Amino acid sequence: MRTSRQNGSLYINIQNKIATLEFGHPASNSFPSELLERLAKELNLISKNDSISVIILKSEGEKAFCAGASFDELIAVSTLQEGKQFFTGFANVINAMRTCGKIIIGRVQGKAVGGGVGLAAACDYVLATENAAIKLSEFTIGIGPFVIEPVVKRKIGLAALSELTLEATNWKNGYWAREKGLYSKVFENIKELDDEVAILASKLASYNPSALAEMKKVFWENTNHWNELLAERAAISGELVLSDFTKKALAKFSKK
Incomplete structure (x- = not known):
């Protein structure tokens, strides 16, 4: 069921050491500030929860x-x-995703724009459908993807980031995103995607949580300055x- 709440929704389901965070908003799952705040807070809480591994x-x-x-x-x-x-x-x-002590699997079933691309890039492992095209359209309204640039570049590299940013009106399909390293696997439909997400999450949840937490730190080495960096970019x-x-x-745009 899709949410009709103006400030969006965030549902948390915890089972078998796996926490599923599902966000929603009637405007193509966009994020009002209140929902972003709730998601960051939830990630910080889960980070301290020893009963959750993934x-x-x-x-x-x-x-x-x-x-x-x-x-x-x-x-x-x-x-x-x-x-x-x-x-x-x-x-x-x-930053909450970066510092969270749990491995984060991104389940990307459809298109991602701007901050949505940043959200996918901040996941540790992303599974997507072939319909999960991406676009950084910020230049079309006179701004740029400054806040999400570090996390996107970390995943896909400078050349792909430049292409994505400068071709601000062009969609890149799911296979392009996989080739560049944003997605790990791409599936033909949502059922295949969900089956694979469940299998991967179950496997990860069976591993030593301390080993997962230490590996997470390795994945995010050399990003300790991001609190300051992303604040500068927001400015x-x-x-x-x-x-x-x-x-x-x-x-x-608002008249369209």
Whole structure:
């Protein structure tokens, strides 16, 4: 069932050492600030929960995985502080995923845009369908993917990041994302995806949780400065969103 709540929904299901976090929003599973805050808080709590070894991150429905941050909130930004605060939402989630002591499996069933691509990149292992196309469209509204750049580049490298960022109107399909390293496996349909997610999560949950936690630290080596880095990036985006270029571009988009 898809949520109709304006601030979105976040459901947590814990079974057999596996925590499934399912987020949803009527606007293509986009994230208002309140939902980003809830997700970051939940990830930080799960990190301290010894009864959980693995996290599955997924979204509602069979269409979009995540359309990024809330467009309505972006349009409403009117001060530098509001701008920085808006972009800090995804920064906090990425840092919570990075520092969480549990392996995070991303289950990506559909398209991901902007922050949604960052969310997938912050997972430790991603399984997706061939319909899980990605796009970084930030340039089309006068900003850039500054907050998510470190986590996306870490997964796919500078060349692929440059291609994705500069071709801001082009979708890259699931196979492109697998070839570049964002996705580990791509499946023809959601049933195959879900079967494989369940198998992988079950296997990981049977391993030594201490070994998983130590390996997670290895995966994220040399990222201890990201709290400061992503805050700086949020400030850059917060300033750009107040530019005349962006205000005009947002006004055009909001009329569509």
